[in-house]
Amino acid sequence: MNRLALVATILLASPSAAAWGQGSPRDEAAVRQVLEDYRAANYPLDTAKLNAIHSPTVFAVDGGVASRDRQSLVKSLHGQLTGSGKGFRFTALDIGEIRFPSATTAIALATWEGELPGRPPLKGIWLVVLGKHGSRWLLDAWSSATPAK
Numbered sequence: 719m720n721r722l723a724l725v726a727t728i729l730l731a732s733p734s735a736a737a738w739g740q741g742s743p744r745d746e747a748a749v750r751q752v753l754e755d756y757r758a759a760n761y762p763l764d765t766a767k768l769n770a771i772h773s774p775t776v777f778a779v780d781g782g783v784a785s786r787d788r789q790s791l792v793k794s795l796h797g798q799l800t801g802s803g804k805g806f807r808f809t810a811l812d813i814g815e816i817r818f819p820s821a822t823t824a825i826a827l828a829t830w831e832g833e834l835p836g837r838p839p840l841k842g843i844w845l846v847v848l849g850k851h852g853s854r855w856l857l858d859a860w861s862s863a864t865p866a867k
Contacts, residue, residue, distance in 0.1 A: 741818035748855045749824045749848055753813050756857065757830075760795070761807040768792050772857045773849060779861040808832045809839070822850040830862070840864055 740746065752771050759767035772778075772788045785791035810831040817825050828844045842864040849858040 741816070741821075741824060745818065745824070745850075745855070746816055749816055749826060750813055752848060752855050752857065753811065753826060753828060753846065757808045757811045761805070763795070765792055768795060773851060776857055777859045778857075779863075781862065781864075806832055806834050806840075811844075824848040824850075824855065 741749075755767060755771050758764070759771070769788060769792055772791060774788050776785070776788050776791055778785045778791050780794070783794055785794050808830055811828055812830070813826060813828045815827050819825065824847070826844075826846045826848065828846070830842050830844055832840045832842075834840060842862055844862045845860060846857060847859040848855045
């Protein structure tokens with residue numbers, strides 16, 4: 719687990735996180751939908767959907783590779799998910815705790831499982847920060863990591 723995910727786990731489990739509140743049922747459902755849309759956009763790869771659910775200034779760390787904006791993130795994901803010997807596919811996404819430190823910010827923690835041709839099944843943790851942009855929730859920052867072997 720990377721440090722960001724560890725810090726998020728500690729923050730979400732802390733007593734002060736309870737004061738952040740749960741958000742409205744509508745906002746929680748919208749946040750969950752964005753996370754499911756991300757999973758669905760990965761296989762088969764849907765770059766239009768990936769662009770639509772990330773903010774232009776998203777910061778993401780995926781497998782140790784950092785992307786500092788939407789364009790570089792989608793390009794990186796495209797490189798990881800297509801081509802010879804590639805083709806990662808989510809097999810499960812378990813969205814756990816979602817907290818709302820403000821009316822326009824949500825923090826979610828999820829675990830995932832996936833397949834990559836020729837490799838044993840993968841499991842990991844996904845920490846996500848979403849922002850409300852107008853009436854839409856978008857991915858503003860996230861980190862995904864697999865446990866060290």
